[in-house]
Amino acid sequence: MVNNRDEKDKVTTASLKFEQLKKRLQDLGSAVIAYSGGVDSTFLVKTAYDVLGNNVIAVTATSSTYPKAEFKEAERLAHLIGVRHLIIESEETDIDNFKRNPLDRCFYCKNELFSKLKEIAAKENLAHVLDGTNYEDFDDYRPGLRALRELDIISPLAEVKLTKKEIRYLSKNIKLDTWDKQSFACLASRFPYGTRITKRKLKVVEEAENVLRNLGMTVYRVRYHNEIARIEVDKKDFQLVLNNAHKINKKFRSLGFKYITLDLKGYRTGSLNEGLVPRKNEG
Secondary structure: OOOHHHHHHHHHHHHHHHHHHHHHHHHHOOEEEEOOOOHHHHHHHHHHHHHHHHHEEEEEEEOOOOOHHHHHHHHHHHHHHOOEEEEEEOOHHHOHHHHOOOOOHHHHHHHHHHHHHHHHHHHHOOOEEEOOOOHHHHHOOOOHHHHHHHOOOEOHHHHOOOOHHHHHHHHHHOOOHHHHOOOOOOHHHHOOOOOOOOHHHHHHHHHHHHHHHHOOOOOEEEEEEOOEEEEEEOHHHHHHHHHOHHHHHHHHHHOOOOEEEEOOOOOOOOHHHOOOOOOHHHO
């Protein structure tokens, strides 16, 4: 049974944090925002644009790790919001430390990206660079957060302690399409640490995930284990995978996989971090 008072308190808390966020953005004055088109960065861009207007620029970085479908969605949403939207290239696969895929792979990616965003901020005479890290992101192993600290990148959603659930609730309230969008992580997150990342492998994973998306799934991952593709989907979609097993098997094999498996634990964020001890000082 839902406790109406508890639910009302949660709504009130989210609303108070929203006001704190707007006040924080007002105090910042101007910013470049790293924008992927995901739940968090879209909410941040929309709120910042509402508060600061043309003193905000959203920047999207295209690369082999960023699916074309996500890029098109980011373009569409930026146009709807009305914010100035810049597109840059940030090819992580040119970075050897990224390609080796060590435990701190994300550090090299974020360091590359946010160094470029700082250059844009300086050129455009904007005071800060922001990103959409939320308060719960500190609970997972995220070495990319170290790059944010070293480059003085500001994470306003995390500062006011907004959780993913609260961001979805507030996004729905301000009529953002992304309020119920699947959480997204770059395609590099599909590879176990130590597995070398190449443009070809990234393309294979993108095409494999497109198969699941075209079947109507909204929550999915294809984890790359060399000859094995490990499919993670919401448990409610298990039957959909089984009903289309022949189609999935045929397409995945054409991409080079020999074995195609369905993970019976279903989709969960950061499954390749399982077994790692979260280290909050490194993200």
